[in-house]
Structures are given as structure tokens and as C-alpha cells.
Amino acid sequence: MSTRPRQGTKPSHGKPHRRPRKDPVRILAFEALRAVDERDAYANLVLPPMLRKAREKAPEQGGLDARDAALATELVYGTLRRQGTYDAIIAECVDRPLREVDPPVLDVLSLGAHQLLGTRIPGHAAVSATVELARVVLGDGRAKFVNAVLRKISADDFDGWLERITPPYEEDAEEHLALRHAHPRWVVSALWDALGGSRQDITELLEADNERPEVTLVARPGRATTGELLTEEALPGRWSPYAVRLTEGGEPGALDAVREGRAGVQDEGSQLVALALANAPVEGADTRWLDTCAGPGGKAALLGALAAGRGAALVAAEKQPHRARLVARSLAGNPGPWTVVTADGTRPAWRPGSFDRVLADVPCTGLGALRRRPEARWRRRPEDLEGFAPLQRGLLRQALEAARVGGVVAYVTCSPHPAETRAVVDDVLKSLAKEPGGTAAELIDARPRLPEMPALGEGPDVQLWPHLHGTDAMYLALLRRTA
Numbered sequence: 485m486s487t488r489p490r491q492g493t494k495p496s497h498g499k500p501h502r503r504p505r506k507d508p509v510r511i512l513a514f515e516a517l518r519a520v521d522e523r524d525a526y527a528n529l530v531l532p533p534m535l536r537k538a539r540e541k542a543p544e545q546g547g548l549d550a551r552d553a554a555l556a557t558e559l560v561y562g563t564l565r566r567q568g569t570y571d572a573i574i575a576e577c578v579d580r581p582l583r584e585v586d587p588p589v590l591d592v593l594s595l596g597a598h599q600l601l602g603t604r605i606p607g608h609a610a611v612s613a614t615v616e617l618a619r620v621v622l623g624d625g626r627a628k629f630v631n632a633v634l635r636k637i638s639a640d641d642f643d644g645w646l647e648r649i650t651p652p653y654e655e656d657a658e659e660h661l662a663l664r665h666a667h668p669r670w671v672v673s674a675l676w677d678a679l680g681g682s683r684q685d686i687t688e689l690l691e692a693d694n695e696r697p698e699v700t701l702v703a704r705p706g707r708a709t710t711g712e713l714l715t716e717e718a719l720p721g722r723w724s725p726y727a728v729r730l731t732e733g734g735e736p737g738a739l740d741a742v743r744e745g746r747a748g749v750q751d752e753g754s755q756l757v758a759l760a761l762a763n764a765p766v767e768g769a770d771t772r773w774l775d776t777c778a779g780p781g782g783k784a785a786l787l788g789a790l791a792a793g794r795g796a797a798l799v800a801a802e803k804q805p806h807r808a809r810l811v812a813r814s815l816a817g818n819p820g821p822w823t824v825v826t827a828d829g830t831r832p833a834w835r836p837g838s839f840d841r842v843l844a845d846v847p848c849t850g851l852g853a854l855r856r857r858p859e860a861r862w863r864r865r866p867e868d869l870e871g872f873a874p875l876q877r878g879l880l881r882q883a884l885e886a887a888r889v890g891g892v893v894a895y896v897t898c899s900p901h902p903a904e905t906r907a908v909v910d911d912v913l914k915s916l917a918k919e920p921g922g923t924a925a926e927l928i929d930a931r932p933r934l935p936e937m938p939a940l941g942e943g944p945d946v947q948l949w950p951h952l953h954g955t956d957a958m959y960l961a962l963l964r965r966t967a
């Protein structure tokens with residue numbers, strides 16, 4: 485007979501050992517956090533397939549139902565979104581610097597902190613569920629540490645903790661807002677510069693960044709109608725005539741038009757900037773359109789459909805071959821002529837002066853889409869701006885070269901950071917002005933191309949905002965090539 489104790493029990497002397505209870509929701513949430521932390525994965529990309537797999541399993545094998553999946557999503561997104569604030573709270577409750585706490589332990593602690601401070605889960609349940617999770621994924625020794633830290637955190641509620649860790653607004657406004665609204669301080673500073681305005685304005689923006697956006701669909705004109713997409717839980721878009729908002733989240737993939745590529749998921753801000761380019765006045769020929777940074781193809785698909793309706797052809801360029809393939813997929817079935825080229829927009833594969841409308845939707849920090857990527861704000865660094873700066877200028881410059889005289893260029897970012905928006909446009913216009921006899925361009929007022937939208941500022945460029953327009957914070961400058 486074996487003398488080894490049965491798995492999960494201690495030898496007969498001593499207290500019987502209880503196996504930790506496996507909670508599939510929290511284990512899945514922990515694994516998603518680890519993937520984001522270890523592999524630099526994006527939560528909005530790793531989580532859906534994990535959930536899909538878990539929903540296919542039977543309950544006795546750790547399968548999740550719809551409520552479980554919603555809880556797992558809330559735990560992952562909420563924990564990631566408030567990561568900086570939870571770190572500051574956890575730091576008050578451990579006796580060593582956070583960098584000396586093992587990352588998986590920190591992930592479990594953050595998950596616990598979010599349940600305690602950011603959900604309605606009762607405190608004792610949040611602690612015991614997290615300690616059980618720690619026993620499963622970290623072992624009994626570290627579970628004791630987790631228990632001790634969570635008990636300290638549970639001594640106060642979220643507002644109480646904010647009182648303790650934030651400096652008064654009057655003393656350090658940016659740090660105060662950064663900790664209260666869970667944004668890195670440099671991001672608060674940059675957003676405030678771009679937005680201008682009062683404490684209330686910036687607070688509303690930071691709050692909007694912390695809300696999960698509605699899923700918005702685009703009915704690609706000539707291929708689908710908004711009527712087809714307007715199910716019971718959907719509403720028409722606020723601004724774009726092609727938009728439909730799924731107010732309850734919903735599953736876009738369940739709609740025929742989406743499966744068939746006649747419609748797609750696209751923020752209204754992205755639709756609006758593409759529409760603004762398509763509707764800007766152009767004299768003379770209007771038959772050749774170019775998208776210089778097209779991957780993965782959302783705006784190209786809308787532009788392609790609009791171009792087809794007017795007898796124009798679209799060339800969609802993308803530097804990364806795998807993203808160029810995504811562009812081709814998004815344009816498949818487009819009723820008008822289109823071509824996808826794998827090309828570097830700063831070393832164009834087309835003749836200068838050959839397009840009537842050009843979109844330069846350049847790579848950027850993505851600080852305007854923080855609602856969608858809960859971890860992005862903590863990953864970005866101010867140095868990233870310097871990395872993008874030459875590329876953004878090069879792409880805008882070449883977009884202007886690609887346009888014919890009289891043609892229109894849209895410079896677009898999904899960041900409101902002034903270093904990626906106005907500074908780029910101003911620099912490129914200044915450098916062109918220093919080259920007499922060469923290419924010349926002027927800014928044109930973009931606001932009339934976004935009819936009936938309030939709060940578009942003084943122009944001529946436009947900055948959209950989540951708290952004012954319900955869109956991502958897209959930036960748009962429209963320029964006309966004049967020589």
C-alpha cells in the first residue's frame with residue numbers, strides 16, 4: 485500500500501488540508517491579466533477568444549455562462565483600467581516596494597483590490613474568492629500574503645483610499661486627477677493641454693475614458709442599410725448617417741451584414757473623418773482616392789464604398805504585409821474598383837500628384853481610444869511621441885505630394901496629443917513654405933464637413949472628444965494642395 489498521502493491531504497496527524505476551490509471566472513480573469521502583463525497582449529484581443537472557449541465548455545469542466553463571462557470581462561477591464569490607482573493603494577499596504585512583489589502576486593492583488601473597491605461584490609466574498617484564487621495559482625504560502633494585504637485594503641472604501649493617496653487638487657491638480665481617475669499623470673497633462681478648459685471639462689473627459697464605449701456599427705453605403713442593423717437593442721448613430729449603436733453591447737458577428745462584410749464595427753469618429761474627406765469640396769476630376777495607412781481597413785472599407793457610389797477608384801496602401809491582407813479582406817465585395825498595395829507611405833509606390841482625395845490616418849499613441857484599450861494608458865510612455873514624430877511628418881508630407889493640385893488630404897490621428905496633431909500639420913506646412921516653387925498646401929475648414937456637430941472649436945481643424953461627442957478622440961485636419 486502506498487505511504488504517500490492522497491493528493492490534497494496532509495498526513496493523518498495535523499489539520500486536514502482543504503483543496504482550494506477553483507473559481508473559473510477568477511482563474512480566467514487572472515490568466516488574461518497575466519497575458520496582458522507578460523506578453524504585452526491587448527485585453528480586447530486576448531479576452532474574447534478565452535471567453536469563447538470557456539463558454540463552449542460544460543459547467544462541470546469550468547465552463548462559463550453569459551453572466552460569468554460578463555463578470556470576467558468586468559474584472560479584467562476594470563482591474564486594468566485602474567491599475568495605477570490600485571498600485572498606489574496596494575503600495576500603502578505592503579512593506580516593500582511594489583517592484584519587488586512578483587508580477588503574478590501583484591495581478592492577484594489588483595484583481596482583489598478591484599473586487600473590493602470597484603465592484604458591488606461584498607468585501608468578505610471579494611477577499612475569500614481572491615485568497616482561494618491565490619491558493620490555486622500562487623500556492624498556500626503566497627495566499628497568506630495576499631490575505632494579509634487584502635484585509636488592509638478592505639479597511640476602507642474607494643473614496644476613503646482616494647482621500648488617503650491623492651494630494652489636494654489645489655496643491656497638485658494633475659496628480660490629484662491622475663490618481664482619482666486612473667490615468668498616468670503625463671496623459672492627464674497632455675489631454676488637458678489639448679482640451680483646454682476647466683477642472684470640470686478635464687474631469688468629464690477622464691470619466692468618459694473610464695466608461696466602456698457602446699459598440700458602433702457602420703452600414704457601408706451601397707452595400708447595407710442602417711435599417712438592416714437596427715435590431716431592438718440598437719439605435720441610430722448620433723452623427724454619422726451610416727452608424728448604428730448597439731446599446732446593450734450585442735454580438736455584431738451575429739448580424740448577416742457584418743458577417744458578409746457589408747457592415748462592420750467602427751467608431752463613429754472614424755466614420756466621420758472618412759466622410760469629411762469624402763465630402764470636402766474638390767473642383768474638377770474626382771476619380772482617384774488614396775488611403776496611405778490603411779491597415780486593418782476600417783476607413784478604407786467606408787471610403788471604398790463611398791468612392792464606388794461616385795465612380796471613383798480607391799488605392800489602399802499599408803506597410804505591414806499581414807495588415808495589407810486585412811485591408812484586402814475588408815474591401816472584398818466592394819462594388820467599385822479598388823487595389824491594395826503593400827507600400828511604405830513615406831516612399832510612395834505611386835506617381836506624385838495623381839490623387840484627388842488622400843487619407844493619411846497615421847500611426848500614433850492612440851491616446852484618443854483609451855476607452856477601448858484599458859491597459860494602453862499604462863503602457864504608453866512620453867518617449868513614444870518622439871518615435872512617431874518623424875513618421876507622422878513624413879506620411880503627411882508624402883500624402884500632400886500624392887494629391888494633385890486642388891486635391892484634398894485628410895490628416896487623421898486617434899490621439900488628441902498636440903504633438904501628434906497640430907504640431908505635425910504646422911511643421912509640415914512651415915517646411916513646405918520654405919521650399920518656394922515646390923509643393924504648397926493650405927488648411928481648409930473641416931467643421932462644415934461635420935454638419936450639426938456641436939463643440940468643434942475654432943477650426944480649421946477638428947478635435948472630437950468622448951465626453952462631448954461620444955466618439956473616440958479623433959483629430960482631423962483637411963488640407964488642399966495649392967501648388
Ligand SMILES: C[S@@+](CC[C@H](N)C(=O)[O-])C[C@H]1O[C@@H](n2cnc3c(N)ncnc32)[C@H](O)[C@@H]1O
Nearest residue numbers: 777778779780781782783803828829845846847
Ligand atoms: C492608425 S492605423 C490606420 C487605421 C486604418 N486607417 C483603419 O481605419 O483601419 C496606421 C496604420 O499605418 C501603418 N503604417 C505604419 N507605418 C507606415 C508607413 N510608413 N506606410 C504605410 N503604412 C504605415 C500601420 O501598420 C497601421 O496599420
